[in-house]
Amino acid sequence: MSDVLFELGFEEIPVLEIETLYEYFDNNIRELIKIKDIKVSSIDTYSTPRRIILLIKDLPKEIPKKNIRKKGPPVNVFFDKDGNITKQGNGFLKSKNIKNSDIEKENGFVFYNAKEGGEQIIDILKNTIEQTIKSVPFKKTMKWPGSDIAFSRPIRWILFLNNKNIEQLEIAGVKASNITYGNRSVGNKKLTAKSIDNYFELMKENYVACDIYKREEQIFNGWKSFSEIYGIDTVIDNELVLENIFLTEFPVVLKEDFDERFLNLPEPIITAALKQHQKYFATKKNGKQSNSFIFISNNPEADFEILKENNKRVLTARLEDAEFYYKSDLKRSINDYRTLLNDITFYDKLGTYGDKINRISALASFTDNNYENKNIDFKKLALISKFDIATDMIKDGKEFTKLQGIIGYHYALEMGIPKNQAIVSKEHYYPCTKNDELMPLSYESIVLSIADKVDNIIGAFIAGYKPTGNKDIMAVRRDALALIYLLDRENIHINLNKVISESLILYNISDKKIIDEIVLFIKTRIENYFSEEHKIPVDILRCVLSVKDIIIPEILKKGMLINHEKTTDDFKTLIIGIKRVSNILKTAKASNIIYSIDIKALLNNSNQAISKYEKSLFEKSQSVKNENIKFQEKKEFDNILEKLLSLRKEIDDFFDNVLVMDENEKLRQNRLNLLKYIEVEFNKFGDFSKIVIEGEKQEER
Amino acid sequence: MNFQDMIIKLQEFWASHDCVLYQPYNNPVGAGTFNPATFLRVLNDNKWKIAFLEISKRPKDGRYGENPNRMQQFYQFQVVWQPAPDNIQDIYTESLRHIGIDTDKHDIRFVEDDWESPTLGAKGLGWEVWLDGMEITQFTYFQQMGSIQLKSIPVEITYGLERIAMLLQNKNSIFDLNWSNNKLWSDIMLQSEKEFCILNFDEADIDYLKQEFIKSESEALRLSAKHLIYPAYDYVIKASHSFNMLDARGAVSPKERKGYIQKIRNLAKTIANEYLKKEDSNE
Numbered sequence: 001m002s003d004v005l006f007e008l009g010f011e012e013i014p015v016l017e018i019e020t021l022y023e024y025f026d027n028n029i030r031e032l033i034k035i036k037d038i039k040v041s042s043i044d045t046y047s048t049p050r051r052i053i054l055l056i057k058d059l060p061k062e063i064p065k066k067n068i069r070k071k072g073p074p075v076n077v078f079f080d081k082d083g084n085i086t087k088q089g090n091g092f093l094k095s096k097n098i099k100n101s102d103i104e105k106e107n108g109f110v111f112y113n114a115k116e117g118g119e120q121i122i123d124i125l126k127n128t129i130e131q132t133i134k135s136v137p138f139k140k141t142m143k144w145p146g147s148d149i150a151f152s153r154p155i156r157w158i159l160f161l162n163n164k165n166i167e168q169l170e171i172a173g174v175k176a177s178n179i180t181y182g183n184r185s186v187g188n189k190k191l192t193a194k195s196i197d198n199y200f201e202l203m204k205e206n207y208v209a210c211d212i213y214k215r216e217e218q219i220f221n222g223w224k225s226f227s228e229i230y231g232i233d234t235v236i237d238n239e240l241v242l243e244n245i246f247l248t249e250f251p252v253v254l255k256e257d258f259d260e261r262f263l264n265l266p267e268p269i270i271t272a273a274l275k276q277h278q279k280y281f282a283t284k285k286n287g288k289q290s291n292s293f294i295f296i297s298n299n300p301e302a303d304f305e306i307l308k309e310n311n312k313r314v315l316t317a318r319l320e321d322a323e324f325y326y327k328s329d330l331k332r333s334i335n336d337y338r339t340l341l342n343d344i345t346f347y348d349k350l351g352t353y354g355d356k357i358n359r360i361s362a363l364a365s366f367t368d369n370n371y372e373n374k375n376i377d378f379k380k381l382a383l384i385s386k387f388d389i390a391t392d393m394i395k396d397g398k399e400f401t402k403l404q405g406i407i408g409y410h411y412a413l414e415m416g417i418p419k420n421q422a423i424v425s426k427e428h429y430y431p432c433t434k435n436d437e438l439m440p441l442s443y444e445s446i447v448l449s450i451a452d453k454v455d456n457i458i459g460a461f462i463a464g465y466k467p468t469g470n471k472d473i474m475a476v477r478r479d480a481l482a483l484i485y486l487l488d489r490e491n492i493h494i495n496l497n498k499v500i501s502e503s504l505i506l507y508n509i510s511d512k513k514i515i516d517e518i519v520l521f522i523k524t525r526i527e528n529y530f531s532e533e534h535k536i537p538v539d540i541l542r543c544v545l546s547v548k549d550i551i552i553p554e555i556l557k558k559g560m561l562i563n564h565e566k567t568t569d570d571f572k573t574l575i576i577g578i579k580r581v582s583n584i585l586k587t588a589k590a591s592n593i594i595y596s597i598d599i600k601a602l603l604n605n606s607n608q609a610i611s612k613y614e615k616s617l618f619e620k621s622q623s624v625k626n627e628n629i630k631f632q633e634k635k636e637f638d639n640i641l642e643k644l645l646s647l648r649k650e651i652d653d654f655f656d657n658v659l660v661m662d663e664n665e666k667l668r669q670n671r672l673n674l675l676k677y678i679e680v681e682f683n684k685f686g687d688f689s690k691i692v693i694e695g696e697k698q699e700e701r
Numbered sequence: 702m703n704f705q706d707m708i709i710k711l712q713e714f715w716a717s718h719d720c721v722l723y724q725p726y727n728n729p730v731g732a733g734t735f736n737p738a739t740f741l742r743v744l745n746d747n748k749w750k751i752a753f754l755e756i757s758k759r760p761k762d763g764r765y766g767e768n769p770n771r772m773q774q775f776y777q778f779q780v781v782w783q784p785a786p787d788n789i790q791d792i793y794t795e796s797l798r799h800i801g802i803d804t805d806k807h808d809i810r811f812v813e814d815d816w817e818s819p820t821l822g823a824k825g826l827g828w829e830v831w832l833d834g835m836e837i838t839q840f841t842y843f844q845q846m847g848s849i850q851l852k853s854i855p856v857e858i859t860y861g862l863e864r865i866a867m868l869l870q871n872k873n874s875i876f877d878l879n880w881s882n883n884k885l886w887s888d889i890m891l892q893s894e895k896e897f898c899i900l901n902f903d904e905a906d907i908d909y910l911k912q913e914f915i916k917s918e919s920e921a922l923r924l925s926a927k928h929l930i931y932p933a934y935d936y937v938i939k940a941s942h943s944f945n946m947l948d949a950r951g952a953v954s955p956k957e958r959k960g961y962i963q964k965i966r967n968l969a970k971t972i973a974n975e976y977l978k979k980e981d982s983n984e
Binding site: 140142154156185247248280295297317321324 | 826828
């Protein structure tokens with residue numbers, strides 16, 4: 001048994017990529033130890049921007065040898081009729097490296113004792129390390145001189161110790177040794193590790209905190225001490241913490257103050273200037289934004305006064321930029337921005353943002369009329385929601401661009417627009433994704449959010465950016481899911497078909513094919529959403545989505561009602577009946593849904609009487625239909641479903657006793673009409689033939 | 702250390718590492734990568750080590766000489782080393798010490814930033830180098846140039862000279878930088894900065910620029926067909942600058958933008974391929 005230390009050293013790998021590398025490496029090593037059932041005392045992996053480290057304690061030398069009884073080929077393949085070993089039999093012995101005498105016969109098969117194990121574990125480990133390094137799923141890789149593999153950044157050293165000895169290994173033209181390097185910011189010293197313990201001592205002495213959690217702790221401790229000394233609280237931002245952990249090997253937490261005059265800028269602007277590029281933390285004092293900021297240095301031996309001064313200088317330049325934009329942007333009125341928006345293209349073929357504002361204003365009014373009908377004028381609100389796109393702060397394309405909507409809100413307030421109107425600038429983007437915590441609160445924001453998202457989705461299909469595979473240029477899959485989430489969570493009963501049609505009219509498009517594509521796209525998202533979020537099976541969703549009107553809360557309600565019934569035997573029997581109705585109608589067309597109950601009149605005074613089963617099915621269906629008209633008005637879907645389910649017995653009896661495809665054409669047609677009558681009634685709720693019952697293959701879409 | 706001494710020191714340092722000291726190009730470029738000593742010379746897998754001052758003209762970035770940190774023209778010091786040596790990060794750090802930055806007292810960091818130029822069809826992986834939070838250098842291992850996958854990987858180091866000088870001289874404004882011992886940056890550059898901003902944003906003749914773009918494009922193609930690589934490439938640089946000027950004048954709609962960039966990229970690609978072909982036939 002021995003302790004093994006492996007370190008791969010490279011030039012600084014980006015934050016997200018180092019996370020990928022670390023997880024992949026850690027997983028693969030642990031997986032190997034588990035699969036090969038290797039008993040070790042401990043496995044530890046560490047990583048910094050410049051290295052990943054693996055430490056295994058008490059790694060055994062070889063995989064234990066053991067005999068395993070294994071099944072071979074059938075006896076009649078292994079031996080011929082005379083009991084001699086066949087050609088195949090000899091081949092088998094050779095391939096397993098065993099002798100004739102190792103073979104036993106049992107239950108018509110040949111059995112043998114296989115010897116397993118004995119491999120050198122260090123060799124297996126080396127192989128896994130090498131294969132892992134060569135196959136890391138980085139987003140982006142590069143080549144460099146001397147490398148035969150692609151990696152996120154050049155690999156520069158490998159330290160590989162087995163107790164005190166160097167293990168041989170070569171990856172990307174780099175040979176393993178006992179050499180490593182210290183923290184780059186503190187001189188990047190070349191170091192020789194005499195032993196594994198010595199390696200960790202060297203790391204400590206040279207300011208490399210290998211452990212992620214150690215670095216995290218250093219950052220938290222720094223915050224704590226500043227809180228105690230200055231009474232400032234760091235605004236916690238987990239993403240930013242993670243970035244700083246993977247940008248440093250030894251984080252030192254420092255505090256500096258920027259000029260108080262910048263506190264006049266809205267808080268999100270200050271935070272963006274601190275965070276987006278510089279990775280600094282904002283702080284609060286007594287709950288209010290403070291002009292102190294926290295930054296992280298990687299060099300504990302640096303001159304901290306110089307560091308503070310220089311970091312402050314960089315931040316000041318960024319805040320001055322923001323201040324300049326803020327002041328110059330506010331010199332324009334909202335109507336000036338209306339004019340500027342006419343020159344900014346929304347997307348190719350979809351006009352300018354001026355056009356977009358006109359469309360979402362009209363679509364919001366339409367949505368309002370179909371929702372609570374508050375008769376709100378959306379012209380100005382639509383402008384408030386988008387005007388910041390024409391501001392210099394957003395157009396700059398740098399760290400403040402992410403503040404779209406938030407900038408609009410603050411500018412609108414400065415322009416004297418009442419808060420309840422200004423808020424739409426932020427809120428009409430909410431929810432940005434499904435399950436977003438940020439939701440539009442005002443009625444106006446909700447309506448504009450629906451209009452904006454629908455306008456994006458329809459626009460993508462018109463401009464040729466329909467999402468396919470992993471391509472979704474306008475990111476409308478996200479918009480669609482966010483829209484469904486909004487309608488679901490706020491229980492909004494609007495008919496999406498109507499909004500989609502209106503949006504197409506506003507785009508001046510009347511292509512029927514596009515409407516079908518969009519509706520299919522939306523329905524597929526609804527299937528995804530409800531099956532994930534409300535655990536309703538897809539077949540049931542396909543049933544209730546087959547109706548013409550897409551009203552999200554109704555689809556959910558119906559889906560849940562059916563899901564509740566689905567397991568009962570009565571329901572299953574009914575579905576079998578409905579499938580029969582639908583199958584018959586697929587081959588034989590009904591001429592209409594007018595069923596004649598007066599059989600004598602139908603057959604010109606024939607003596608034939610109508611079957612009582614046929615009669616009772618018709619009468620029951622008629623009464624269900626009439627009752628359901630009332631329930632439909634009140635949207636009492638539970639009652640509608642109950643009524644439909646109540647037809648089970650009559651349908652069953654009908655199929656058991658009546659032959660639909662009668663020789664007499666008139667009788668036959670009359671019965672088909674009855675089936676159609678029933679199908680039409682069911683289809684008002686959903687296409688029940690889409691429901692899958694046990695033992696049946698699901699229909700492919 | 703004043704601005705000119707810093708340039709002299711950088712030249713001295715890289716010359717001591719056997720770099721050819723080249724000079725700025727004689728046509729306006731947006732980045733040193735456009736200089737044919739970079740763009741063309743890294744296409745093959747020959748050894749190539751070069752260092753030069755470059756004037757980076759970015760018409761859109763100007764602020765009429767009113768913002769002390771933003772200009773339509775900056776100075777870059779450019780190092781191209783092909784194939785990139787293993788210890789290039791260390792050599793670079795040493796160069797900072799050579800110009801008087803005591804790296805032990807500062808916090809030097811290599812922060813992800815993959816530079817690319819869609820007009821040149823140039824792509825690489827690398828970092829922006831931070832010194833105490835300030836971005837002072839762009840560091841790129843080029844993987845692609847002229848839309849051609851490179852065989853031998855060069856490293857390109859681009860020092861932002863004004864920013865480094867601000868740190869060295871402890872100044873908050875580029876205007877106040879000591880260019881020499883008795884002249885400030887503003888003494889030498891400010892008037893031209895202001896005038897060029899007026900040209901870029903207000904005065905440049907849009908029709909003329911559009912014509913210039915079209916003419917440059919056809920000249921580049923004509924000369925490239927005659928295997929006159931360097932002259933043809935000159936017109937790519939001209940076309941690119943005309944486009945940048947049109948962009949600053951607000952004469953390029955977002956829709957047209959893509960088209961312009963693609964045209965320049967295609968020219969660059971054509972000429973890069975011609976360059977390699979000509980080299981093959983010369984061998």
